[in-house]
Amino acid sequence: MSRKPAAPPADRRARIMITPEGLALPVTIAPRASRAGALIIDVMIIVTGLIIFQMVMQWIAGGLLDSTGFDLEGGETGAFEFLIILFALVVFVTWYGYFLVQELGPRGATLGKRIVGIRVAARGGARLTPEAVIARNLLRDIEIFYPLITLVVLLVMANTGQDIGILGWVAAGWFALFLLFPFFNHDSLRAGDIVAGTWVVDRPRTKLAEVLSTQGAATANGASEVTGARYDFGEAELSVYGEKELQTLERMLRDAQPDALKAVHAAICRKIGWDPGAGDERAFLEAFYAQLRAKLEGDMRFGKRKADKHS
Amino acid sequence: MKAPIISSWFGRGTVAAPPDIESAALRSDRFRLEREGEWRRLEDIIARMERGGMRRIADEDLMALPALYRTATSSLSVARETSLDAATLSYLEALVQRAWFQVYGPRMGFVRWLRGFLLGGWSRAVRALWLDICIALFVMVAGTIVGWLLVAQDEAWYYRLFPASPGEARVPGASREQLLEVLATEENASGLSAFAAQLFSNNSAVCILAFALGFAFGIPSLLLLVHNMALLGALLWLYDGQGIMVELAAWLSVHGTTELFGILLSGAAGLHIGRAMAFPGKLPVLDAAGAAGRRAAVVMVGVVIMMIVAAVLEAFPRQLVEGTQNRFMIGGTMLLFWLSYFFLYRPAPPAESGAA
Numbered sequence: 001m002s003r004k005p006a007a008p009p010a011d012r013r014a015r016i017m018i019t020p021e022g023l024a025l026p027v028t029i030a031p032r033a034s035r036a037g038a039l040i041i042d043v044m045i046i047v048t049g050l051i052i053f054q055m056v057m058q059w060i061a062g063g064l065l066d067s068t069g070f071d072l073e074g075g076e077t078g079a080f081e082f083l084i085i086l087f088a089l090v091v092f093v094t095w096y097g098y099f100l101v102q103e104l105g106p107r108g109a110t111l112g113k114r115i116v117g118i119r120v121a122a123r124g125g126a127r128l129t130p131e132a133v134i135a136r137n138l139l140r141d142i143e144i145f146y147p148l149i150t151l152v153v154l155l156v157m158a159n160t161g162q163d164i165g166i167l168g169w170v171a172a173g174w175f176a177l178f179l180l181f182p183f184f185n186h187d188s189l190r191a192g193d194i195v196a197g198t199w200v201v202d203r204p205r206t207k208l209a210e211v212l213s214t215q216g217a218a219t220a221n222g223a224s225e226v227t228g229a230r231y232d233f234g235e236a237e238l239s240v241y242g243e244k245e246l247q248t249l250e251r252m253l254r255d256a257q258p259d260a261l262k263a264v265h266a267a268i269c270r271k272i273g274w275d276p277g278a279g280d281e282r283a284f285l286e287a288f289y290a291q292l293r294a295k296l297e298g299d300m301r302f303g304k305r306k307a308d309k310h311s
Numbered sequence: 312m313k314a315p316i317i318s319s320w321f322g323r324g325t326v327a328a329p330p331d332i333e334s335a336a337l338r339s340d341r342f343r344l345e346r347e348g349e350w351r352r353l354e355d356i357i358a359r360m361e362r363g364g365m366r367r368i369a370d371e372d373l374m375a376l377p378a379l380y381r382t383a384t385s386s387l388s389v390a391r392e393t394s395l396d397a398a399t400l401s402y403l404e405a406l407v408q409r410a411w412f413q414v415y416g417p418r419m420g421f422v423r424w425l426r427g428f429l430l431g432g433w434s435r436a437v438r439a440l441w442l443d444i445c446i447a448l449f450v451m452v453a454g455t456i457v458g459w460l461l462v463a464q465d466e467a468w469y470y471r472l473f474p475a476s477p478g479e480a481r482v483p484g485a486s487r488e489q490l491l492e493v494l495a496t497e498e499n500a501s502g503l504s505a506f507a508a509q510l511f512s513n514n515s516a517v518c519i520l521a522f523a524l525g526f527a528f529g530i531p532s533l534l535l536l537v538h539n540m541a542l543l544g545a546l547l548w549l550y551d552g553q554g555i556m557v558e559l560a561a562w563l564s565v566h567g568t569t570e571l572f573g574i575l576l577s578g579a580a581g582l583h584i585g586r587a588m589a590f591p592g593k594l595p596v597l598d599a600a601g602a603a604g605r606r607a608a609v610v611m612v613g614v615v616i617m618m619i620v621a622a623v624l625e626a627f628p629r630q631l632v633e634g635t636q637n638r639f640m641i642g643g644t645m646l647l648f649w650l651s652y653f654f655l656y657r658p659a660p661p662a663e664s665g666a667a
Contacts, residue, residue, distance in 0.1 A: 017408075025408050076397070078505050101421045106361050106413060112522065123601070128417050130424040132601075135608030143475035146516070192524060194609070197582060197601025208350065212339040238454030247397040252457035254398065290336050293395050297339050300393060 013202075015187070025125075028202040030118035032188050035200055039144075041112030046098055049090060057083055065135070067198075098139045116176055119203045123187070132196040139192030143178035147171050209254055213290050221301040230282070231287035237272040238295045244308035246296060249289050261285060331583025339394035354406055360413050380410045424586040428612065429660040436609035438654065439523040442577035447536060451575060458544025462523050472545050515618040518577035522584075522611050529585020536578040560647065561591035561635040566625035572649050573617035580607035580614070617649075 061083050108119040108128060120136070122128045124227040150171045158168065167224040182188040187199050210277045252264055268288060269276035296306060319667070356372050356379070387403040394400065419427075419649030461468040466483045517539070524531035543563075550559040588596060624645070634637055 002522040019384065019407070019411055021381070021384050023388055024408065025411065026404055027408065047328050097421075104424070105420075106416060108412065108416070119412070123597075127415050129605060130417065130419065130421065131605035133417075134612055135604045137607060138519060138611055139523055139526075141519060146520070182314040194597060194600055195526065195604030197598070197605065204408055206402045208347070208354075208402045211340050212346060212396070214344075243395055244394055250397055276402050292318050293339075294337055297337065297393060297397055300395070 001083055013058075015201075019125060027121070027266065028204075029187055030200040030202050032182050034118055035113075035182075035188075038110065038112035038116045038118060041115055042098070042110050045111060046094055050094060054087065055092060057087060096137065098134060099140075102134045103137070104128075107203075113200075114203075115153040117203050117205070118200050119200055122199050123193075123197050123199050126197070128198065132198050135198075136192035136196035136198055139195055140190075143181070143191055144175075147175035147178070148169075151175060153311075212250065212253060212286070229283075231291075233272070233288060233291050235295075237274075238292050239306075240271055240309060241292060241311060242306040243296060244310040246289070246292055249285065249292075253285060253289060256282070320477050321436040339390070341343055341395065342389070343396065343399050347384065349379055349382050350386065350406060353383055353410055357406075357409050357413050361409075376410075376414065376654070380407075382416050383410060384647045401498065416645070428609065431480065431656070431660065432515060432609060434653045434656050435615045435660060436606055437576065437613070439578050439606055440576075440583050443582040444575065445580040446576050447533070450536050450570070450578070450583050451534050453464045454540030455544040458541030459548045460544075460547040461541065463546045469549070471544055472542055472556070476631055478575040482548060483552075485549075485553075487555060490494045490550060490553055490555060491558065515615050518573055518618060521574065522581045522607065522614075525584040525607070526579025526588075527585065528589045532578050532581030532585065536574065537575060558635055561638035563643070564646075565638050566621045568642045568646035569649065570621035572646070573621060576617070577611050577614045580610045609664060614616075620645075629658060 002245065007208045013031065015027050015029060017025045061104050087170055099110055103120050107114060108121060113119060121129065123129075150166070152166045154171060178191055182190050185194075187193075189199060193199055226273060249264065252260060258281075262278075265281040265284055268274075299306065333341055352372075352375070356368060356376055359367055366482070383403065384407050385405050387400075388428055390396075390403055402406040458472065462472070464484075469483050517535070521532045521535050524535060547559065549557045571590075583599060584607050591599035594602070608656045632641065
């Protein structure tokens with residue numbers, strides 16, 4: 001096989017979307033597990049809601065029967081029938097309305113999808129339309145719920161001794177085909193997504209982190225708060241590392257773990273041939289980060305980029 | 312660590328003062344600090360739009376939104392070329408993506424869409440499927456004839472099409488009176504509404520199945536149509552044998568014109584998707600299927616509405632209205648109504664029609 005070595009999962013799910021302004025935006029395809037989880041949460045919410053609704057209705061209907069003194073045999077009064085129709089309509093409207101209204105809302109996600117942090121979007125940067133949302137939700141029934149119900153009915157029939165023949169296997173195959181559908185295409189689309197032209201992506205939630213070059217020893221004439229020393233690095237020392245190492249260092253400085261900083265400090269000192277001291281790691285790293293970034297960004301403005309330490 | 316910026320969660324457009332711009336050692340950080348206020352304002356507006364629609368957004372914020380969005384996109388493209396601050400870059404990417412979803416999000420909610428759908432969108436979608444409707448209609452007529460001919464040749468086919476259930480009066484060899492009894496009216500409406508609800512879920516399941524099976528190049532949709540219509544053909548043959556086919560047709564037409572029309576449309580919708588996948592033309596298969604699926608989905612919402620109407624007609628007027636003529640009148644009126652709604656009712660499409 002001449003395939004490239006498998007990328008880490010997050011990269012394999014990364015896609016590029018072009019906005020109308022011509023800007024390439026990275027999007028991440030939602031993992032199949034979160035989508036399944038979201039659906040389970042949604043179904044549980046709907047079913048719980050309907051059960052509560054039915055219990056309230058039964059309570060009302062029970063009161064109705066008691067107060068009018070009807071026995072259950074003749075209980076099909078107008079009001080009783082009205083409750084049955086009401087319930088059928090409520091089930092229908094809840095089942096479709098729950099998904100349609102929420103996925104057409106500004107978040108593009110049902111409650112379950114919001115909980116797991118994903119949303120529906122039109123493939124390739126188009127506008128999400130009501131038609132697309134309707135199509136993907138209509139197909140969900142055929143993909144999952146009808147075969148599931150058919151299977152359950154067939155199992156019950158088989159248990160009561162009726163001959164169901166090959167039908168059970170057909171239903172099971174149908175169910176498996178659509179359930180496994182997302183595993184056999186690039187963007188983990190289910191059949192409904194293909195028909196509707198949508199995909200499900202991760203919802204980004206990134207808070208703006210603080211500016212590093214205004215703190216501590218990273219400022220222009222910043223000195224260590226502990227020792228008062230100023231760290232100045234020369235051209236040779238700063239050209240050891242590239243952008244990848246710079247951004248690793250940035251991550252370390254932001255989620256500061258003193259032990260990890262110590263190790264990084266020692267590694268950098270070894271690399272640039274300094275004598276690692278102790279006790280002032282943070283100031284050293286802040287100064288090194290700021291000066292390395294100043295150098296790399298300066299080069300960048302002249303079109304010179306250094307991806308990592310090997311280049 | 313600085314205190315979390317609570318004011319930006321609650322206040323409108325107020326953001327915490329960023330650190331002094333002059334204190335930043337790096338040009339890229341100065342770039343960021345100069346624009347940070349606008350980014351945070353955009354984030355604040357976006358967050359409020361995500362939470363609760365447009366009504367809670369002040370007019371000046373809404374006016375500023377496109378400009379803020381463009382500021383953020385241009386900040387992102389500049390930052391990509393000048394800044395190595397990974398945190399800022401990923402923040403901007405996330406911010407622009409969220410803003411993009413709002414600026415280029417669905418133009419309308421479900422209720423507004425439904426209004427546009429009833430006032431023209433539905434009939435437009437049906438007319439767009441005219442070729443598939445013609446094919447499906449042909450297949451349905453052929454299916455009826457096939458059903459008739461099959462049963463006429465060999466009565467055993469009748470039992471294959473209708474597995475006999477005990478107490479079923481509609482079997483070959485039944486007398487004229489038995490057959491007519493099925494067509495008679497019920498005495499009153501009690502119990503019929505529950506019957507209607509049950510019929511409705513049954514019929515719409517058949518329709519949604521016909522639509523969804525279009526996924527397999529439309530062939531199962533057509534087979535389903537043939538099967539359903541063969542049942543009708545067999546039934547017609549049975550009643551024709553006793554010379555009461557007109558009565559049966561009247562009895563069926565009350566809800567049948569609506570229901571068969573709905574089945575026709577759902578079969579056509581399934582066929583439309585199947586055809587787009589088999590013959591995608593110049594588009595990639597996925598794009599062709601997507602475009603066809605969105606058109607067909609509109610028709611399917613309409614079919615569900617037609618099934619509700621059909622179930623109500625089936626449960627009430629069909630069982631309560633006596634007389635061949637009255638029954639034909641109801642059925643014919645419904646058919647006329649649907650035909651004129653779909654093919655004569657042509658309001659001008661809204662100017663900014665995004666459906667394509």
